Amino acid sequence: MGLSFARHTIFLLPTIGARKKIKKEGNAKMVRKNRKPKNRNAKLMTAANMPPLYHTLPSEEFNRGKSEVLKWLAERPALIEYVYDQAKNKGEIIYDATTGKWQGVYWEDDDE
Incomplete structure (x- = not known):
């Protein structure tokens, strides 16, 4: 699955954890990459x-x-x-x- 812009195609690959989830559920929809939250100010x-x-x-x-x-x-x-x-x-x-x-x-x- 990829997005095409002019002559370039960008392939969006799910993370390893998301791949396991997709494989387990048998669903091939896009999954947002899990990222660490940035340092957030408590105030x-x-x-x-x-x-x-x-x-x-x-x-x-x-x-x-x-x-x-x-x-x-x-x-x-x-x-x-x-x-x-x-x-x-x-x-x-x-x-x-x-x-x-x-x-x-x-x-x-x-x-x-």
């Missing part, structure tokens, strides 16, 4: 438990203030910590030891 995985919510309410224009999704996410301290950690670790925010405050790397104070 970010909090979002995996989000119930069904609207980001745009039905029959309304999108409004961030009315988004059920954003409200739910904002109420989760672990997700807020994740965003902070990402911004800090990527160098998007920096700490000023003289003032004890954090600020964005591109912040320019108009008073100076």
Whole structure:
């Protein structure tokens, strides 16, 4: 079984475990390759438990203030910590030891 694109044919072969399953069941359908899950951040995985919510309410224009999704996410301290950690670790925010405050790397104070 293969997919043809112009003059090239790509053959999709099932994994060894999937081959055994196909042989056992006698069914030759495509099986998704089993892959190890990537390292997932435990704080970010909090979002995996989000119930069904609207980001745009039905029959309304999108409004961030009315988004059920954003409200739910904002109420989760672990997700807020994740965003902070990402911004800090990527160098998007920096700490000023003289003032004890954090600020964005591109912040320019108009008073100076």
